[in-house]
Amino acid sequence: MAAMQDLLHALLNPSPLGLAIAILLAITIPIFLHSVVFRSSGLTTLPSILLIGPSSSGKTSLITLFERGTKAAATHTSQTPIAVECSLPVGAIASSDKYRSDNDPTNQMHKKFLLIDTPGHGKLRHHALENLTNPQNLKGLIFLVDAATLSAGDEGLRQTADYLHDVLLLLQKRVAGSKTAKAMKEIPVLIAANKMDLFIALPAALVKSSLEAEITKVRTSRSKGLLDSGIGMGDAEDEKDDWLGEMCSSSFKFSQMEEFDVSVEVLGGNVVGGEGPTVDKWWKWISERL
Numbered sequence: 287m288a289a290m291q292d293l294l295h296a297l298l299n300p301s302p303l304g305l306a307i308a309i310l311l312a313i314t315i316p317i318f319l320h321s322v323v324f325r326s327s328g329l330t331t332l333p334s335i336l337l338i339g340p341s342s343s344g345k346t347s348l349i350t351l352f353e354r355g356t357k358a359a360a361t362h363t364s365q366t367p368i369a370v371e372c373s374l375p376v377g378a379i380a381s382s383d384k385y386r387s388d389n390d391p392t393n394q395m396h397k398k399f400l401l402i403d404t405p406g407h408g409k410l411r412h413h414a415l416e417n418l419t420n421p422q423n424l425k426g427l428i429f430l431v432d433a434a435t436l437s438a439g440d441e442g443l444r445q446t447a448d449y450l451h452d453v454l455l456l457l458q459k460r461v462a463g464s465k466t467a468k469a470m471k472e473i474p475v476l477i478a479a480n481k482m483d484l485f486i487a488l489p490a491a492l493v494k495s496s497l498e499a500e501i502t503k504v505r506t507s508r509s510k511g512l513l514d515s516g517i518g519m520g521d522a523e524d525e526k527d528d529w530l531g532e533m534c535s536s537s538f539k540f541s542q543m544e545e546f547d548v549s550v551e552v553l554g555g556n557v558v559g560g561e562g563p564t565v566d567k568w569w570k571w572i573s574e575r576l
Contacts, residue, residue, distance in 0.1 A: 331422070331423045332371065332398055332399055332400045332423070333399045333400070333423050333424075333425045333575075333576050334369075334399060334400040334401070334402055334421075334422060334423055334424050334425065335399055335400070335401050335402070335424075335425060335426050335427070335428060335572060335575070336402050336404070336414065336417050336418070336421075336424060336426070336427045336428070337349060337401055337402060337403045337404065337428045337430060338404050338414040338427065338428070338429055338430070338449075338453065339428075339429050339430035339431055339446075339449070339478075340431070340432070340442070340445055340446050340449055341405075342432065343430045343431055343432045343446075343480055344430055344432065344480045344481065344557045344558075345403050345404075345430050346368075346403060347557045347558060348403075348430060348478075348480070348557045348565075349368065349370055349401050349403045351557055351563055351565065352370075352372045352401055352565075353370045353371075353372055353401070355373075355375060357558070357562065357563065366405065367402060367403065367404050367405070367417075368402070368403040369400050369401070369402045369403075370400070370401055370403075371398060371399075371400060372398070372399055372400070372401050373397050373398050373399075374397045374398075374399075374569065374572070374573050374576070375569055379573060380397055380573050380576035397576070399425070399572070399576055402417060404417065414453070415452070415453075415456060418453070418456050418457065418460070418473070419456070419460075421471075421473065424471075424473055425575040425576060426473065426474045426475070426476065426571075426572065426575040427453070427457075427473055427474070427475045427476070428475075428476045428478050428568070428572075429450055429453065429475060429476065429477050429478065430478045430480055431446050431450075431477060431478070431479055431480060431493065431497075432446075432480055432481050433479040433480060433481050433482055433484075433487040433488050433489075433490075433493050433554065434481045434484045434486045434487040434488075436488050436492075436493055436496050436497070437486075437488065437496070438496065443496060443497075443500050444500060444504075446497065446500075447497055447500035447501045447503070447504050448504055450477070450497060450501065451501050451504045451505065451508075451530055453475075454475070454501075454530055454531075454543060454548065454550075455528070455530045457473055457475070457543070457546065457548045458530060458531075458543065458546045458548065459527065460473075461546045461547055461548070462527070462546060472547045472548070472549070473548065474548070474549045474550075474551075474575060475543075475548060475549065475550045475551070476550075476551050476552075476553060476568065476571050477493070477494070477497070477550065477551065477552040477553075478553060478554075478555060478568050479493040479552060479553065479554040479555070480555065480556060480557055481556055481557075482554040482555055482556045482564065483556040483558075483559035483560065483561070483564070484556075489554065490552050490553060490554040491552075493552055493554070494540065494552040497552075498537070498538055498539055498540060499537070501530070501538045502536075502537045502538040505529065505530050505531070505538055508528060509528070509529060530542075531543060531545075532545070540552075551571065553567040553568060553571060554567070555567055555568050
């Protein structure tokens with residue numbers, strides 16, 4: 287009984303040292319939980335945007351523009367993939383930040399992302415396709431095209447449509463061939479029509495219709511076995527698996543990709559130009575995916 291009374295007396299009348307220790311613990315424990323436990327459970331991998339497209343479309347210039355935020359640097363044809371950390375420009379709000387307080391310190395983290403540039407040469411396009419096959423926190427895909435080389439009959443139109451056909455078919459197979467398709471994350475596609483500052487560049491609406499018409503030709507040729515797919519999917523695939531979009535449709539439309547959870551938008555802009563870059567629409571598209 288005496289021991290119990292001594293214990294109660296010590297609890298009700300703590301020593302100055304014990305009181306100091308209790309105050310120190312009360313202050314440090316919340317700080318520890320916030321800095322270690324909560325922070326470690328937050329975003330650890332930056333979201334990424336994959337940048338692909340044919341050679342000379344302006345991909346490397348775009349990635350330097352987004353990285354610097356002012357103007358594109360002089361570039362040369364890339365031979366290997368390049369990943370740079372970019373931040374949304376001032377005023378652009380990421381989709382995940384819409385309901386966050388302006389004073390929330392995590393806002394800045396969510397405004398950052400990785401932009402992955404891939405070579406556009408035909409022999410090096412496997413880098414882009416590998417990123418689509420094994421995406422790492424991939425939020426979207428930008429397919430950059432040169433709007434000044436997409437007129438009917440241009441070789442640039444045929445090559446661009448051929449590459450875009452392969453990319454969209456891979457995204458389609460990614461969903462259609464998966465038993466857990468509903469659980470797979472959507473990979474939206476932006477067809478960024480570059481070089482809109484040039485007089486001969488097609489407007490975004492004509493870029494869309496020209497690509498749809500040319501992809502229809504590519505799809506028909508592939509179904510007849512006149513062209514090699516060039517994406518290494520194997521020659522034993524069923525015709526249904528290699529048909530892009532709505533099966534047996536007479537013409538291809540980007541809207542057909544919605545059946546496979548692939549949204550496709552076409553937006554114009556220019557990376558360089560006499561009056562400076564015009565990429566606001568592209569920034570807005572990216573912010574809506576982050």
